[in-house]
Amino acid sequence: MSIEETPVAPAPAVPDPAVFAEEWESWHRERDARLADPHGWLAITALHWLSDEPQTFSGAPGRWSTGPEGVVVELDAGTELVVGSETVRGRHLFGVVPERGGVDAVWEDTVIEVAKRGGHDVIRPRHPGHPARTAFTGTPAYAPDPRWVVEGRYEVFEAPRPTTVGASVEGLRHVYDAPGRVVFRLDGREFALTAFNGHAPGTLTVLFTDATSGVTTYAANRSLAVDVSGPGDAVVLDFNRAVNLPCAYTDFATCPLPPAENRLPVAVEAGERIPRERGPVGGPSE
Known part of the structure; x- marks a missing residue:
């Protein structure tokens, strides 16, 4: 599959909590609506x-x-x-x-x-009548929190690096050209994530796992869209908008796995969580 297209919306530097939550809720509803499209990912039989x-x-x-x-x-x-x-x-x-x-x-x-x-x-x-679609009630997610909006920088490689990654289907491989990496800090530690080109011009897609993967978030991967269309190399990573790829919902997807270097050793308690269809979701914030 292509890397899942997700809308990119720059977060304000000092967001008003009420406005921040309202914008996130609107974005989250749109995400679920696309999943529930009559011929969307949940309709695959x-x-x-x-x-x-x-x-x-x-x-x-x-x-x-x-x-x-x-x-x-x-x-x-x-x-x-x-x-x-x-x-x-x-x-x-x-x-x-x-x-x-x-x-x-x-x-x-x-x-x-x-x-x-x-x-x-x-x-x-x-097929629009597929039970995975008709029974869908929405994706659990962490409550939006501005603390998970972090500033970073985009470091462009001298030349795009062909990067081979695994897939949600055993034995399958995907190859993407990585134009650069995104560097940022969390909890006083610096991290770097290899990035692939996004669907829209001026955007990147970052695939990652973290310490919540397989616990409260989907084990194989999550994806984050990053806007790099602004001047300079400064970027904003809003982990509240970390999303599941289609393989989190269906066994009939061929989603790419993150590069090995994109496995964060910290718990990113933000963004979408394990779909209800994949099993129980622990914790109070859904």
Whole structure:
């Protein structure tokens, strides 16, 4: 998967507590609304890996395969998909899907995502009636606290560093170009986190774990968006907006794991916590 897109909102240097909490609540509601979209991450019913042998899969019509020309589906008579603005029947060639790219094909009320992850072509049906979506009641999170808004600096590498990381799917690897790192202080200690390019221009994505991981926050990873569009190298890290990646909610995601150097030895008691769907969440602040 691509690194989860999250909105970036710069925090004020000395935020008014009431305004700070209100802005965070609005942001958090928007996050949950995107998760609960009828064809969002919670609607995925399966992750199917394609091969050169045509195969049928639950939740998707036709027979699917991949080869030198890319992903192909062979639809049964009377079955059709809508790809972009085109209605397709019979044999349809999606072509070569770029790494971390994807194409959506609509079949009745299901959206079938055709994608490439870690060099492998996959399809993921997304159905609005999937129980993971219909039962979703929101993501637990720590109460917003301005103390977790910290200043830092962005150090650009001389050249982007290709960085290989693991994935939430065993055996899969992702490679990202790291343009630099973010340096900051917590509890009197200095830390540095390798950063990847964000979705929006002028933003970075930082994947990390900390001492809360596997205890009150999701074990594998969390993500933080950092705005670097301002002048100079000064940045703000608002850990209140540390978010779960899709793999925290579904086993059908292929999320990247943090680089080894991004494992913080301190407890970042801020941001999103373990989803209720993944088990009990301890502590009083949800």
